[in-house]
Amino acid sequence: MGGQALDALAKVCGDVRPGEPAEGVLGVVPGVVAAPASVAEAAEVMRVAAEESLAVVPRGAETRLDWGTPPLRCDLLLDTARLDRVVEHAAGDLVVTAEAGLGMDRLAEVLASRGQRLALDTPLPGSTVGGTIATAAAGPLRLLYGTPRDLVIGLTVVRADGRVARSGGKVVKNVAGYDLGRLFSGSYGTLGLIVEATFRLHPVPAARAFLTRAVPDAARAHEAVQAVLHSPAAPSAVECVTPAGNGGDGEAGGIVVGVLLEGVPEGVAARTGQLRALLGEDTAVAPDPPEWWGAYPDGTTLIDVTAPPSALAGLLAAAEAAGPGAALSWSAAGRGHVGLSGEAAPGDVARTLGRLRGLPDGPRRCAAVVRYAPEAVRAEVDPWGPVPALSLMRGVKDQFDPDHRMSPGRFVGGL
Template identity: 70%
Template sequence: MQPVDALAKVCADVRPGEPEEGVLGVVPRWVAAPSDVSEAAEVMRVAAEHGLAVVPRGGETRLDWGLPPRRCDLLVDTARLDRVVEHAAGDLVVTVQAGLPMRRLAEAVAERGQRLSLDVPLAGSTVGGTIATGAAGPLRLLYGTPRDLIIGVTIVRADGRVARSGGKVVKNVAGYDLGRLLCGSYGTLGLIVEATFRLHPLPAACAYVTAPAGDDAEGASEAVQAVLHSSVVPSALQCWTSPGRGIALGVLLEGVPDGVAARASHVAGLLGDKATFSEEPPEGWGAYPDGTTLIDVSAPPASLRDLLGALPAEAACTWSAAGRGYVGLPPEMTAEDVARALEKLRGALAPHHGGAVVCYAPEEVREAVDLWGPVPALSLMRRVKDQFDPDHRLSPGRFVGGI
């Protein structure tokens, strides 16, 4: 039996891949869209029996991150896995399917005055894609990233078996911490089909305090340190810069109205007399910077001055005081320009135990640079890959070191 016929027997939605569905130019032979966990397991079982290379797809917001797969026989579309399985509001816990858009998840839990404290920068992002790329916005300063908020996960392994880890309560300690392992794995360890997260109450009030810093990288760094070492406990602190507009700082405060107002006044005193207040986020808050090349930088607060000093004049940057940021480089920069900029960034951040990883870039840039940079744990990551996917059929070559 041909693979497509075997797939059609276990999944109602199977069709040939289209050129526009290519993953960084690699066009899938077939696309399957399972409607539930058991159907997804059967699809993966058939793929294993026929030796098919599988690449998961969510909302396609980050499908161009990483490297092209060495091959893509089957694209597994999670769009039909889009249900809220259970919202235990009294326990501040929600279980959802992987294809659910983050926006719909936010709307569902907001009805009970709750939120998943992840401000994902791209509209259309799904739960599975957010976990697979470890995506998070400025709220990561107080609440962390997907690996800090996920308490349970269900995946389909490369052989088609369903595996579950964690549970439905925040203090669950049973089983292997599979959820955290999958965060940032780029679909190379298993097909994520369900996830359970801990939630937080929606704040009663919030305030954004913003202030320009001109071109004063030293002053911006000192202001960040002043806020972080104060008693205001910000939910988020962001620094962003773009050509011709200089450096700006923004601080998000959340809580009860009186407390937020007092804390906002204190922050304004730390940021200077040009500080302004708003209940709405400022322009560019939490967004990726513009550019055809996007670089994810690990840059702890002490490195902010060096990070800003290493940016090319043409670059835009957003940075969270949690120690992560993004640099956008314009299309006018050649592959050689990008390579030099990347080397300078890595050199500036290395003394701070930071680094720089290229998320996406034009093909000529991907071919000219090392997207990932030094990865000390690469041998361990390869052993994990071998355990989860011995035949290396899941998103082959998409991740660091050809994993």
């Protein structure tokens, strides 16, 4: 990138510098790094980037910057670290507005001081508001509360040309305008820059209980999950992990099913008794989560799988067939993750992807996406798999980013 563009950016942003090799996005080194401190400054940075035809890649806390595929270009790495404020917490309305660079952990602390929470647990500590929305990341609580697209009620973004766009509002009932929250959720920075988000909140529950039950095989795991889901216990989350992903809990070669119950103390105690009667009196009960709760499985390759409860047995079998070191974590909301060790060759990963994408999901097949993997694996496998809506996604990309400068090549189909 020429010095003219660097000088132009420095005139509108107080924190601009040349990029360094260590800041490369999957090996693509940025020409310049800019860290705006306000929405207005971010808009000016994006305006200059448009005038100079710079390819822009947003960066939060880098917890998921290695997800997706390498960008075709990274002229400007736009760092949101200085956009880190809680703009407004309307506790009486159960609503909060926060800037994109604010850490989810810090946001949780602010909300907890008023007895509230954003029911969006993220598996990676340090994740930011913007990065969480951009990757549609969610943890076990997604079973009851949903994902970012369900909890974002307002979004402010800077479009590729530098214009600021807003949708939604500060009250839960406001549904006027284009729903940018749903559109930008899982967009991987390819449509624009997320700068602020407004979320609906929930009270912190008065009591909670984590139940864990070790089972010997996939059939018993399926039975246990079905028993919980069809019971009146109303769990907030139901998780299932294999031994390589559960920190050693459970029997050798076994599988662990975990359940979270929340509510008032009397109700949680009664529902705990109901589930112990269903799962077995040796079901462990604790007030705090097990070590593996909500974490991604270990491995150098991480595969995100969309698989409903009816596909759980097949999913467990596919993870077992992946070989030694393979680990699985799965949520009854229908999402799971398979972690493969560094010993898994590209061919092994391809075969595992084939098994996962062959699992039934009603009339369709399950989706399996490689979130991160060694370079040799990324070069040999299709990380995204079939995407029926690809033509529609390309149309949206053309509308929001006609010059294809926002995170070019980072998303499915080269978007």
